[in-house]
Amino acid sequence: MSILHVPLCERSYDVHIASLSGAEVADRIAAALGQPSGTAVLLDEHVARVSSRARDLLDQLHARLPGVRHLLLPRGEACKTLAQIERTTQWLAESGYDRSSAVVGIGGGATTDHAGFVAAVYLRGVKLALCPTTLLAAVDASVGGKTGVDLPAGKNLVGAFHQPRVVVADLGFLATVPARELHAGMAEVIKAGLVGDADLFARLEREAEAAPSPASLAALVPAAVAVKIAVVAEDEREGGRRAILNFGHTVGHALEAASGYQLLHGEAVALGMVAALALGEARGVTTAGLRARVVELLGRLGLPVDVKSRLDPDALARIEVDKKRRADAVRFVFVPSPGEATLVEIALPALLDQLVQAL
């Protein structure tokens, strides 16, 4: 059982990570939410359908909290639209939830992003608890307070920072995650090791396998979350250092969009990390040989590594569009050696040229 503490400016909270019973998850949520006037559960419809854990958890929440009702959210990115936010907030209002109510989000990263944004804006903010049910949500989406939805123009362009009161990651849910998604989630675990925990990376190189055991996940997930917490606690609103969590994401986002979102986020990040390591080696920032070690590790987990064939003119153009929208200067994340990350400002044309040459 791991309980990690997230120390933040205004209010701190805990992240619980273990294989838990529905009663244990509900106990932790009820303790963190105090006495809400009502409890609105937003539940990933896929999880509700495939997992008896979700139904058990709902029953256990009913037994502990007042005014529990639930709404099923469309699976995945389909729930991350302002139209879906209107649907959910209208349901909250019609159901009589008030400013002292709480929102509980149960599902993958899209569900926790949606639930977090709803909790941020309904009546200008209500309490939030999150139960991530996928590896990606457990190690990334549910921790850090970033919430939001997509626009036709791009992903996560509308959102808010809204910290949960508690995150309870019941690793039992991971058994319901398809192998491809589990592997994609492992890309973020590898990223966490690379940017912030050399021991975690060494452990992954030693033990990581395509079908991780529950015991292995029970060690890897808390280690990855701890890296994220350490970075977020230092830079809650992403003014500076938090950007190191975007290692592999500059190229990754572009490849994800260029694939029409056929690539999963973690798969795109895997490719982006290979590109960033190649560029780092070419510039002499990254220890020689690290790229090959990461390629071996990613390959062992069934993740794509051939970034060269995917980095076509369309993908390169998307890096340009993405970066122009977000900031004039490109702040690129390099990993000199496992557990270390550094931010370097690079002019955009130089970045694109060097990327193509390095690969």
Added chain:
Amino acid sequence: MSILHVPLCERSYDVHIASLSGAEVADRIAAALGQPSGTAVLLDEHVARVSSRARDLLDQLHARLPGVRHLLLPRGEACKTLAQIERTTQWLAESGYDRSSAVVGIGGGATTDHAGFVAAVYLRGVKLALCPTTLLAAVDASVGGKTGVDLPAGKNLVGAFHQPRVVVADLGFLATVPARELHAGMAEVIKAGLVGDADLFARLEREAEAAPSPASLAALVPAAVAVKIAVVAEDEREGGRRAILNFGHTVGHALEAASGYQLLHGEAVALGMVAALALGEARGVTTAGLRARVVELLGRLGLPVDVKSRLDPDALARIEVDKKRRADAVRFVFVPSPGEATLVEIALPALLDQLVQAL
């Protein structure tokens, strides 16, 4: 020229109130925004059409800030929907505005509520400057950081707290405001006097007239804003004392909704204040005779005062629905004498009974 300082927890800002030239307004906005990477102006289409001041202000902003483009917003409550938020944020993204950009909102209270919410959620928050062009927006909507939009289920149910960098209220815009709206705005000025400034209330009793002179407004508006600032500074997120700004609003909101929004907000607040004073006198909380003085003042400004005929079963039922959504206990605001406000918890059935009896 009045410059009022809003001292807040994270960051403070100034509210400028005067008859100003477009160049003077633009100077103040540019100084407060620093060096944004781009400047997105959201402009009330009605103001753009009827006021040459708006066009002049746009020209002056172009001369001082980088990347100025503007988008016209539908007038009034029509812009306060999540669909309109999607339209505006999509325009921001397509126009290339990034996290270092700023949003400038120019218009009435609906425009400033929309612009504020857009600034709160676009890329999880960008800088904001507001130029209120109506009396209601100048004395109420643009100060205090409350932003948001409506749902089919009710007004202002989705939103965020997002403080502007500066508010510049050019009183010259008020000449474009129809008389009925100007009077409705005066209801909030009277409310400010009643809950927080006995001198302001005395001045209103002495001088208020249906067609206020520019000199009169130049004195009244800063005094009303000062009351709001003092309350907001003490209770930024509306945990407690800030609720006194809702004087007249419990009954007012219900009457506004019951009228199908044919009553303007300020007109509904005028009626709600009469009801709250009647109830206060009946309970012995409010000095005898204050209700009659306020009725006289409101009547002089062309505002409705006959609350009895409007408080039918439909309106009473709306108080119940509204309060059930917002909180179990009703915290009702009473004014014992001008400049003083007090919060009293009343059980809902008792409140409705006493209201009917008092009127």
